[in-house]
Amino acid sequence: MDEKKSVVLQEEFDFQVPFYDLDGIQMVWHGNYVKYMEDAREKFGKKYGFEYLFIFNSGYLAPVADMHIKYRNSARISDVLTMKITYIPTRSAKMVFEYLLTRKSDNAIIIEAQTTQLFVSRSGEFEVSNPDFYADWKKRWNLI
Amino acid sequence: MDEKKSVVLQEEFDFQVPFYDLDGIQMVWHGNYVKYMEDAREKFGKKYGFEYLFIFNSGYLAPVADMHIKYRNSARISDVLTMKITYIPTRSAKMVFEYLLTRKSDNAIIIEAQTTQLFVSRSGEFEVSNPDFYADWKKRWNLI
Amino acid sequence: MDEKKSVVLQEEFDFQVPFYDLDGIQMVWHGNYVKYMEDAREKFGKKYGFEYLFIFNSGYLAPVADMHIKYRNSARISDVLTMKITYIPTRSAKMVFEYLLTRKSDNAIIIEAQTTQLFVSRSGEFEVSNPDFYADWKKRWNLI
Amino acid sequence: MDEKKSVVLQEEFDFQVPFYDLDGIQMVWHGNYVKYMEDAREKFGKKYGFEYLFIFNSGYLAPVADMHIKYRNSARISDVLTMKITYIPTRSAKMVFEYLLTRKSDNAIIIEAQTTQLFVSRSGEFEVSNPDFYADWKKRWNLI
Numbered sequence: 035m036d037e038k039k040s041v042v043l044q045e046e047f048d049f050q051v052p053f054y055d056l057d058g059i060q061m062v063w064h065g066n067y068v069k070y071m072e073d074a075r076e077k078f079g080k081k082y083g084f085e086y087l088f089i090f091n092s093g094y095l096a097p098v099a100d101m102h103i104k105y106r107n108s109a110r111i112s113d114v115l116t117m118k119i120t121y122i123p124t125r126s127a128k129m130v131f132e133y134l135l136t137r138k139s140d141n142a143i144i145i146e147a148q149t150t151q152l153f154v155s156r157s158g159e160f161e162v163s164n165p166d167f168y169a170d171w172k173k174r175w176n177l178i
Numbered sequence: 179m180d181e182k183k184s185v186v187l188q189e190e191f192d193f194q195v196p197f198y199d200l201d202g203i204q205m206v207w208h209g210n211y212v213k214y215m216e217d218a219r220e221k222f223g224k225k226y227g228f229e230y231l232f233i234f235n236s237g238y239l240a241p242v243a244d245m246h247i248k249y250r251n252s253a254r255i256s257d258v259l260t261m262k263i264t265y266i267p268t269r270s271a272k273m274v275f276e277y278l279l280t281r282k283s284d285n286a287i288i289i290e291a292q293t294t295q296l297f298v299s300r301s302g303e304f305e306v307s308n309p310d311f312y313a314d315w316k317k318r319w320n321l322i
Numbered sequence: 323m324d325e326k327k328s329v330v331l332q333e334e335f336d337f338q339v340p341f342y343d344l345d346g347i348q349m350v351w352h353g354n355y356v357k358y359m360e361d362a363r364e365k366f367g368k369k370y371g372f373e374y375l376f377i378f379n380s381g382y383l384a385p386v387a388d389m390h391i392k393y394r395n396s397a398r399i400s401d402v403l404t405m406k407i408t409y410i411p412t413r414s415a416k417m418v419f420e421y422l423l424t425r426k427s428d429n430a431i432i433i434e435a436q437t438t439q440l441f442v443s444r445s446g447e448f449e450v451s452n453p454d455f456y457a458d459w460k461k462r463w464n465l466i
Numbered sequence: 467m468d469e470k471k472s473v474v475l476q477e478e479f480d481f482q483v484p485f486y487d488l489d490g491i492q493m494v495w496h497g498n499y500v501k502y503m504e505d506a507r508e509k510f511g512k513k514y515g516f517e518y519l520f521i522f523n524s525g526y527l528a529p530v531a532d533m534h535i536k537y538r539n540s541a542r543i544s545d546v547l548t549m550k551i552t553y554i555p556t557r558s559a560k561m562v563f564e565y566l567l568t569r570k571s572d573n574a575i576i577i578e579a580q581t582t583q584l585f586v587s588r589s590g591e592f593e594v595s596n597p598d599f600y601a602d603w604k605k606r607w608n609l610i
Contacts, residue, residue, distance in 0.1 A: 196357070196360065196364065197360060197364070197374055213342055216341060220340065220341070231399065231400060255374070255375065
């Protein structure tokens with residue numbers, strides 16, 4: 035019997051909030067978390083062989099089609115934050131990620147978020163079925 | 179019988195995408211729409227007497243607690259965009275806005291979005307019931 | 323005798339500082355003025371027929387090669403600012419602009435700045451002599 | 467004879483350009499280098515005990531008063547860049563830094579830059595003579 039076990043693909047990293055990301059009330063401006071989430075996708079991509087350039091060189095773009103962020107607490111300048119990004123397996127031609135950003139000192143949740151990306155060919159057509167490079171990548175990691 | 183009619187509070191404006199908001203594939207980087215949404219809230223605030231500084235001077239901050247953006251089409255450099263922001267009435271101590279961003283030339287939807295803001299006193303406490311200045315403002319516009 | 327008088331090409335506009343451009347000490351973060359300067363070049367371009375897309379469609383890019391900013395006073399959230407951009411005529415194949423940003427309420431100087439842009443063909447070559455479209459544009463405005 | 471040798475205070479680090487810092491022509495937007503320079507000052511501060519929060523907690527701010535950037539080559543998405551920041555000793559009450567940003571693969575210079583920061587007390591007064599905490603810091607590192 036060939037029983038492959040699906041793994042949870044996850045990446046985690048710490049970073050410190052830069053001064054220029056603060057807003058006028060000394061908290062991280064809420065729009066800047068979108069950058070940290072993109073940083074997370076790129077670090078995830080490096081770990082699992084799915085960087086922006088890999089997608090691009092496969093002939094595709096993976097634009098964000100849906101983004102939902104719940105802001106729980108505010109990050110401030112002295113804060114070291116821990117970002118955890120988790121790939122949510124799906125059969126369809128999209129990439130879904132969940133994000134959990136916490137403050138290292140007290141584990142307070144800063145944001146919880148989710149993004150969905152679709153695949154667009156370079157000529158601008160949305161892909162309804164899994165592009166080959168994505169199907170191959172899923173297989174490589176024993177994903178559904 | 180005293181029947182007051184609730185109005186729909188709405189603001190609309192056009193703007194052109196600045197070059198520095200484009201990303202490496204010549205489309206507006208998805209995180210930059212968060213700025214346009216904040217611009218929209220500020221223009222709404224100007225029209226209806228609810229600017230950032232009015233809230234601040236009333237002793238409160240109104241941090242975004244929830245943000246959901248659906249990306250429908252990509253805006254490019256030559257595009258003139260139309261932002262429509264609508265206040266969604268609510269009895270609770272929060273502000274809910276809906277956003278519709280369209281391309282002027284062909285009415286294509288660029289994003290649909292929603293934000294929820296809560297009120298926090300300057301000492302950092304969340305307000306569970308409507309702060310006076312907000313209750314007054316609602317009354318002024320015949321909102322529930 | 324044909325004596326053409328060179329005009330001073332200049333554009334001026336007011337704007338209000340958005341909240342997301344403030345830093346943690348409630349002043350405009352110093353890097354954000356670079357955006358206002360690019361806004362100024364684009365408004366100048368609109369007035370005098372020299373927008374980004376005109377340059378691009380002529381086959382060129384005009385990257386900033388040198389930028390010098392002197393910060394005199396800090397802009398804050400309530401401030402309405404006046405940007406004045408002036409084209410500095412030059413015989414060479416470059417565009418030089420001077421910027422003066424003042425606070426409307428008291429005329430305090432916020433920044434004084436200068437940028438120099440060179441022309442690069444789309445294949446990436448720097449132009450040492452004036453590209454035709456630029457020479458034509460100079461003639462149109464009686465510039466040296 | 468008391469001969470103290472002044473050291474060169476310098477910090478160097480590598481980083482990769484994030485996608486959201488690219489502009490519409492797939493190069494780093496020229497305004498984004500200002501962020502990398504601030505990152506460099508903060509890393510320098512960490513190495514030599516002069517972080518933003520140290521200055522702030524000493525009762526001062528150190529706003530940038532002058533910034534000059536020479537753009538030599540364009541950084542692109544695949545580029546790993548090396549930032550070298552050097553403290554330029556001065557007797558006066560200011561901090562001067564030089565920046566050299568190069569591409570790791572071919573040592574091409576991306577930018578050369580310089581910033582000057584002054585000290586402002588939290589009540590907003592510029593300091594003409596060296597604040598004690600700065601004089602002490604200079605002594606600690608045998609600087610003039």
